[in-house]
Amino acid sequence: MDVLLTNLIKGKLLPKAHVWIVSQPEGVHKIPSEYIKKTVHCEDFGNNETLTDVREQASVDVLLINLIKGTLLPNARVWITSQPPAAEKLPDNFVDRITEIRGIDRQKTSALLNEVFTDLYIIEGEAAQNETQQVQDAKFKTVKEETTIKYCDIFKPAISNQNIKTVLTIGVAGIGKTFASMKYILDWAEGKADKNIFFIFPLPFRELNLRKDKEHSLEDLIHQFFPALKNSEITDYDKYEILIVLDGFDECRLDLEFSEISKWTDVATATSVNVLLSNLLLGNLLPKAQIWITSRPAASNNIPPEKVDRMTEVRGFNDEQREKYFMKRFSDEEMAHKILAHVKKSRNLYIMCHIPVFCWITSKVLEDFVTRNQNEGLPKTLTDMYTLFLLLQRRQTKVKFGNNQPSSETSEMETCCDTSSDETILSLGKLAFKGLEEKILLFTEEDLTGCGIDITKAAVFSGLFTQIKREYHGFYQQKLFCFVHLSIQEYLAALHVFYSFSNKGEKVFIEPTSAASDLTASDFYKKAVDKAFENKNGDWDMFLRFLLGLSMESNQDLLQELLKRTINNELTKMNTNKETAEYIKEKIRENNSDPDKNLNLFYCLNELNDHTLVQEIKNYLHSETKPFEHFTTSQWSALTFVLLTSDEKLEVFDLKKYLKSEKVLLGMLPVVRVSNTTLLSWCELSEESCHGLTSAVLSYPSSNLTELDLSHNDLLDAGVMRLADGLKNINCKLEILKLAGCQVTENGCSYLAKAIESNRVSSLKFLDLTYNHPGENGMNVLSAIVENPDKTLEKVCFDHGGKHRLKPGWNKYGADLTFDGNTASKRLVLLEVNKKAKTVSKVEEVPTRTYNERRFKRTQIFCNEGLEGLCYWEVEWKGKVGIAVAYADVGRTWDSDGGLGCNHWSWSLLCSKTGYTAMHKRTSIEINAPPCEKIGVFLDWEGGTLSYYSVSSEGRSLIHTFKAKFTAELFPAFWFKKGSITLSDL
Numbered sequence: 001m002d003v004l005l006t007n008l009i010k011g012k013l014l015p016k017a018h019v020w021i022v023s024q025p026e027g028v029h030k031i032p033s034e035y036i037k038k039t040v041h042c043e044d045f046g047n048n049e050t051l052t053d054v055r056e057q058a059s060v061d062v063l064l065i066n067l068i069k070g071t072l073l074p075n076a077r078v079w080i081t082s083q084p085p086a087a088e089k090l091p092d093n094f095v096d097r098i099t100e101i102r103g104i105d106r107q108k109t110s111a112l113l114n115e116v117f118t119d120l121y122i123i124e125g126e127a128a129q130n131e132t133q134q135v136q137d138a139k140f141k142t143v144k145e146e147t148t149i150k151y152c153d154i155f156k157p158a159i160s161n162q163n164i165k166t167v168l169t170i171g172v173a174g175i176g177k178t179f180a181s182m183k184y185i186l187d188w189a190e191g192k193a194d195k196n197i198f199f200i201f202p203l204p205f206r207e208l209n210l211r212k213d214k215e216h217s218l219e220d221l222i223h224q225f226f227p228a229l230k231n232s233e234i235t236d237y238d239k240y241e242i243l244i245v246l247d248g249f250d251e252c253r254l255d256l257e258f259s260e261i262s263k264w265t266d267v268a269t270a271t272s273v274n275v276l277l278s279n280l281l282l283g284n285l286l287p288k289a290q291i292w293i294t295s296r297p298a299a300s301n302n303i304p305p306e307k308v309d310r311m312t313e314v315r316g317f318n319d320e321q322r323e324k325y326f327m328k329r330f331s332d333e334e335m336a337h338k339i340l341a342h343v344k345k346s347r348n349l350y351i352m353c354h355i356p357v358f359c360w361i362t363s364k365v366l367e368d369f370v371t372r373n374q375n376e377g378l379p380k381t382l383t384d385m386y387t388l389f390l391l392l393q394r395r396q397t398k399v400k401f402g403n404n405q406p407s408s409e410t411s412e413m414e415t416c417c418d419t420s421s422d423e424t425i426l427s428l429g430k431l432a433f434k435g436l437e438e439k440i441l442l443f444t445e446e447d448l449t450g451c452g453i454d455i456t457k458a459a460v461f462s463g464l465f466t467q468i469k470r471e472y473h474g475f476y477q478q479k480l481f482c483f484v485h486l487s488i489q490e491y492l493a494a495l496h497v498f499y500s501f502s503n504k505g506e507k508v509f510i511e512p513t514s515a516a517s518d519l520t521a522s523d524f525y526k527k528a529v530d531k532a533f534e535n536k537n538g539d540w541d542m543f544l545r546f547l548l549g550l551s552m553e554s555n556q557d558l559l560q561e562l563l564k565r566t567i568n569n570e571l572t573k574m575n576t577n578k579e580t581a582e583y584i585k586e587k588i589r590e591n592n593s594d595p596d597k598n599l600n601l602f603y604c605l606n607e608l609n610d611h612t613l614v615q616e617i618k619n620y621l622h623s624e625t626k627p628f629e630h631f632t633t634s635q636w637s638a639l640t641f642v643l644l645t646s647d648e649k650l651e652v653f654d655l656k657k658y659l660k661s662e663k664v665l666l667g668m669l670p671v672v673r674v675s676n677t678t679l680l681s682w683c684e685l686s687e688e689s690c691h692g693l694t695s696a697v698l699s700y701p702s703s704n705l706t707e708l709d710l711s712h713n714d715l716l717d718a719g720v721m722r723l724a725d726g727l728k729n730i731n732c733k734l735e736i737l738k739l740a741g742c743q744v745t746e747n748g749c750s751y752l753a754k755a756i757e758s759n760r761v762s763s764l765k766f767l768d769l770t771y772n773h774p775g776e777n778g779m780n781v782l783s784a785i786v787e788n789p790d791k792t793l794e795k796v797c798f799d800h801g802g803k804h805r806l807k808p809g810w811n812k813y814g815a816d817l818t819f820d821g822n823t824a825s826k827r828l829v830l831l832e833v834n835k836k837a838k839t840v841s842k843v844e845e846v847p848t849r850t851y852n853e854r855r856f857k858r859t860q861i862f863c864n865e866g867l868e869g870l871c872y873w874e875v876e877w878k879g880k881v882g883i884a885v886a887y888a889d890v891g892r893t894w895d896s897d898g899g900l901g902c903n904h905w906s907w908s909l910l911c912s913k914t915g916y917t918a919m920h921k922r923t924s925i926e927i928n929a930p931p932c933e934k935i936g937v938f939l940d941w942e943g944g945t946l947s948y949y950s951v952s953s954e955g956r957s958l959i960h961t962f963k964a965k966f967t968a969e970l971f972p973a974f975w976f977k978k979g980s981i982t983l984s985d986l
């Protein structure tokens with residue numbers, strides 16, 4: 001027994017077991033101190049003085065001990081809450097900080113993360129491991145679906161042996177990135193998950209920014225965030241499994257440098273935070289630690305892709321999760337149903353509610369509506385919602401100040417409180433605007449006082465503005481504040497600008513020049529439109545939406561009391577709004593280069609209640625006539641907006657359904673981004689489209705595109721080089737890329753090969769390079785990648801290659817035809833080295849033809865070449881002729897099946913001075929088109945089409961298309977009433 005116990009305590013027996021020894025104090029010395037990790041003294045409970053009278057004076061300790069022991073208030077129930085055991089290894093206050101929802105739900109003290117957290121829709125990008133097994137696994141997944149991942153599995157390997165060290169999670173503002181990471185940490189702290197992880201260090205960029213001016217060691221930095229660790233005497237961090245959560249990379253104001261970085265591996269020596277963070281991300285510092293970075297999409301491009309092992313994107317709530325959110329949010333089920341019903345009433349609102357932060361604001365506002373039994377004035381626009389939210393905060397503050405029922409004694413006090421709280425709101429607006437201008441998200445006390453804000457008064461607006469709770473803060477002594485969400489900062493900034501202009505005539509964001517003072521209201525809004533429009537990063541886009549929303553009378557009615565003014569007629573005149581709307585439409589018309597900017601302008605029109613453009617497009621889409629050829633730029637932008645905001649998921653985007661035009665494509669790139677498949681073949685595109693696709697789609701983090709068909713456009717190697725840049729990008733999710741007939745040579749192939757080689761997360765499986773000229777080398781470099789088990793590429797098609805494929809346009813499909821003299825009728829003569837056939841009036845007997853006289857009874861001739869695949873040829877004709885194709889054994893003899901175009905196995909276009917007739921089987925279709933001397937024939941054998949075109953110096957114009965399922969080679973053939981056919985050279 002002794003041996004057993006000794007070895008158990010020493011850790012030799014059951015080395016991983018926790019051992020808890022309970023002993024009288026005098027027995028403790030018998031256990032060697034090196035085997036004791038922690039001693040808890042319980043003697044206070046044993047020999048303390050007894051207290052029975054609640055009126056008796058005693059120390060807090062004595063009071064508590066007696067309460068717990070039950071000697072004091074013996075009938076009272078005592079509820080002791082404690083941190084769970086896993087939290088023992090955590091720094092002080094850690095669980096509290098995570099459990100309690102900071103900022104955004106502060107007012108509701110009972111709001112615990114576990115209570116409100118609703119599962120999120122998160123998708124996984126391709127894993128970036130080099131592991132053969134994983135790649136092979138990926139190869140067998142034939143159908144690519146969006147892979148969803150649960151927040152708790154973010155670091156879970158997809159296959160065994162996979163090491164996921166760094167995860168990047170992206171998502172738009174308020175979509176739930178921070179929440180997902182907090183819930184992950186909480187699960188761990190509660191011992192529910194990731195028990196192998198010893199420490200999790202959340203280091204938000206917001207707060208790391210504050211340390212950028214001084215040098216720190218990584219250890220120091222950790223101690224600043226978690227002072228309790230100072231006493232932990234950890235000497236070797238590599239001994240522990242550590243997860244570092246770097247939240248909000250988009251807010252990073254450090255100059256992280258990943259390329260020519262000075263390598264830093266020392267945890268204990270001080271250097272700049274820039275160097276520490278860059279080295280942490282590159283894996284030089286704490287090489288074994290796992291890293292979780294969250295970021296809004298645009299900023300995430302700066303993270304070196306090869307260092308990211310898994311990309312995930314938070315997409316917010318899907319329909320089911322959205323409903324769950326509202327059901328969880330309200331303990332009163334009836335209330336939850338009512339609110340959901342309100343949300344569902346407005347399609348706009350319902351769609352916006354896929355963003356959790358918007359759900360939160362919506363639930364606050366609608367809860368108030370339902371409680372007050374109010375059905376009128378439900379919010380319709382984004383600004384409506386935020387205005388109502390602000391008014392709710394204002395009313396709640398009023399209630400906090402005391403009596404809500406005005407009476408003669410309290411009214412003066414109330415007015416005073418109202419005034420001061422309204423002033424606080426307006427000052428918060430000033431601070432918000434200053435923050436937007438200077439790109440500040442965290443504010444110090446000086447910032448607040450600088451804007452005339454009294455901290456104690458601002459504290460009551462905890463639904464808008466909050467102090468960052470950091471009692472454990474060792475390093476940064478100042479108190480720090482922030483708006484509960486950036487969108488609230490943007491709304492308040494717009495309110496400030498609106499208020500300054502309408503009440504004081506100040507144009508805050510316009511340089512104080514004399515000209516500015518003469519600005520009319522509509523000029524003022526136009527300047528705001530320009531300001532947002534000119535900002536590349538879209539920093540002022542939301543602000544503009546709010547400012548324009550505030551210019552609406554409906555919003556000003558709501559805010560009248562807060563703004564303490566009668567409505568300035570000029571500001572709300574319908575004319576002003578109309579003028580602004582027209583100005584925005586003009587901007588949309590003029591802007592051909594940045595489709596995303598136009599989208600924001602459409603959202604602005606929505607705020608101004610101007611739906612004319614959008615409605616017009618919706619009408620077109622529902623009508624028979626879709627005059628896309630005559631669409632203006634603004635109509636194209638409106639179409640883009642309509643497609644993007646449609647309820648239906650856009651699986652396939654086919655440009656040909658609208659207009660084959662490069663300019664149109666470039667304007668509709670945001671639509672390409674959300675589609676899974678984009679079809680752009682035969683659209684007359686050039687290198688410019690490749691450039692646009694790479695920058696706005698393939699490199700775009702949240703693009704959905706997995707299949708891209710760019711075939712039969714003259715992209716050349718230059719275009720392929722642009723596309724290769726996209727293929728290199730970590731965000732590129734393409735699995736199928738079709739570049740048939742794009743004039744690609746060996747060079748183009750090597751750009752593609754290098755791109756696929758260099759992208760660790762390349763998911764490309766199929767590459768179509770038919771009808772190009774890859775040459776031996778081009779084929780070899782790409783085939784080598786197919787052979788490489790570390791790469792997902794399964795197949796590259798090189799069929800129908802050759803030098804002639806480098807000809808421009810349709811000439812690359814040119815069929816080099818010659819007449820087969822043996823099939824020529826006696827009435828025909830062949831001229832110009834078998835390129836011209838002509839009827840003659842006097843038939844001359846040709847001795848070589850006599851072996852089968854019957855075949856010459858029809859005046860026709862066939863070509864030698866049997867065609868499949870894509871082929872194009874042109875002929876010049878005179879007289880009355882039939883231009884046809886037929887299977888090999890058809891119609892060459894005089895038989896009962898009739899001539900060319902009169903049976904199942906041939907198709908013909910009869911050409912004469914009066915027009916054309918399309919003939920197949922026994923049907924013929926008259927085509928009313930002016931006769932043209934030159935006819936182009938395009939055969940897409942696999943696609944099952946045979947098209948005839950008139951060809952002139954103005955281009956090609958379609959005469960007729962036959963559709964059929966071709967089953968064998970087709971031979972060009974010609975029938976003559978009288979006249980001639982010349983095969984043209986291409």
Ligand SMILES: Nc1ncnc2c1ncn2[C@@H]1O[C@H](COP(=O)(O)OP(=O)(O)OP(=O)(O)O)[C@@H](O)[C@H]1O
Pocket residue numbers: 104105116117118119120171172173174175176177178179180248295296325356357358360486
């Ligand atoms: N899973 C969730 N369940 C319930 N509420 C959520 C969830 N995710 C987010 N929210 C709500 O949305 C708010 C914003 O979420 P969060 O701060 O995580 O967004 P974010 O993506 O980090 O945004 P930002 O990029 O602006 O920092 C939260 O404070 C919370 O009210």
